[in-house]
Amino acid sequence: MGLFTFIKDAGAKIFGIGKTSAEKKAEATAAANAKEANxxxxxxxxxxxxxxxxxxxxxxxxxxxxxxxxxxxxxxxxQATREKIVLVVGNSAGIASVQDNMEVEVQEPEATFHTVEKGDTLSKIAKNVYGDAMKYPVIFEANKPMLKHPDKIYPGQVLRIPNLD
Known part of the structure; x- marks a missing residue:
């Protein structure tokens, strides 16, 4: 006789043994999705x-x-609590965007957000936003309790910049 070739993936469907490439791929995808979901x-x-x-x-x-x-x-x-929650979630590794569907009990003016760049300090940000570097404590207070110290900010971090009204 000799060597005969067959369609490997067809056999599993008939005999119920082994797994087709598609079945293996589907299982691997399902396992990866389950791991990601967990x-x-x-x-x-x-x-x-x-x-x-x-x-x-x-x-x-x-x-x-x-x-x-x-x-x-x-x-x-x-509103401040709402914005802080968005920042806690958004400033977490692996999160690129936050869909904010929260409600607030007390309506207040919304703050703006600032993404820290290399070389930024709270004083520098305050000077740019408020025209006064000495107003950096306003930004620090607006970002508590996420910020523990005014000098502990990092590039890529997003901060709340409250209105002074």
Whole structure:
């Protein structure tokens, strides 16, 4: 006789043994998706704990992560708390964007956000925004409790810049 060739992936469908390439690929994809979903759930839980540990008041906080986007829902005590929660989530590794679907109990003017660049200091940012470098404590206070010290900012970090009104 001799060597006969067959379509390898057809056999599993008939006899129920082995797995086709498509089945293997589907299983690998499903396993990767399950692992990613589990990691997302862990990250979501960790972020909720961080928000709680920072003492940010929000009712029914929910954070969901899909790929590199987080969606945040709940009812924040005020606009400042809402913005701080967005910053806590957004300044986390792996998060590229935050969809803010939160409500607030007390409406206030929205702050602007500033992305820290290399060489930035709170004084330099205050000088650019307010025209007075000595107003850096306003920015520092607006970003507590995420900031522990006015000199501890880093490039890429996003900060709240409150209105002085």
């Amino acid at each position: 990691e997302d759930r862990q990250a979501e839980q960790h972020l909720r704990e961080v928000v709680s540990d920072l003492g940010l008041e929000v009712e029914n906080l929910n954070i969901s992560i899909k790929d590199d986007m987080a969606t945040v829902t709940g009812k924040a005590a005020n």
